Amino acid sequence: MEPTCLDTSLNLNAHPSSVHTDGVLVEELRRLSCENKRLTEMLTHLCDNYMALQKQLTQLINTNFEHDPVESRKRKAEGECCTNKFGVVNNSNGDSSSITEDSLKRYKDFNSSPKVSKVLVKTEASNNSLYVMDGYQWRKYGQKVTRDNPSPRAYFRCSFAPTCPVKKKVQRSLEDPTILVTTYEGEHNHGHQRGEISLVSNQSEGPKGSSPVSSPTPSIPSACPTLMLDMVKSGLVESAQKSSVQQFLVQQMASSLTRDPNFTTALATAISGKILGAKW
């Protein structure tokens, strides 16, 4: 599936001085709270379903491996979707059902190796940097141009704690250069720099001062390694993730919703309707 990125941010800065009265705002806030609650319940339900499916998938893979031993080896990169760790779905041959020994190996490696997670971050088109602010301090130790992507891949180590084993790789998406594909490896053995979380900071990103502020490296459960964030707009997502549970839910939401083009369309329609319906 071609990655899509859902812009979950809201632009509250447009016409701040316009006609909203306090009463309208309170009403709006109440409505949003209700909607938030409803979405949370929906997400909980989705999470349950996801876990059940994940369990079934694991069983299926194990069963397949026992009954269908060796297939011809292929070079790792071939037939592998750039954002798919398991090669189970979306390989370039369109053969979405075959589970090869290779993919099984990757799946097992992925489950047994240190925590690896992938985050897709949407940035402004004009933003050419490979710096993703996520709440930790990173030291860049290398940059490479890889074979399958003309844009360079940057390698970072966590420099907040000398012994922290966490590394991350950042590279622009081949399909959409405004998306930064960030791969985290390992887990931090220290707390993040701020207790609070803010996902964003599209501030003057310069190499120096690699901003220490924003969310911690997402500790995404291995079952759901890909997360998409929108960093174009800032400051409004931060309150959404005060706990790991909430963070997990948001991750699940982003992951689920971005796979559903109908939802994206419906959401866009709803938001634009809301905006057009408002008295500007």
Add this chain to the structure above:
DNA sequence: CGCTTTTGACCAGCGC
């Protein structure tokens, strides 16, 4: 002066 980024060199794994 200390820390960080840059960047070419080096190394290891893999396929042929």
Add this chain to the structure above:
DNA sequence: GCGCTGGTCAAAAGCG
């Protein structure tokens, strides 16, 4: 064994 590729190292340079 060779070549390709991804990942890491380390010296040099920049910045506050």
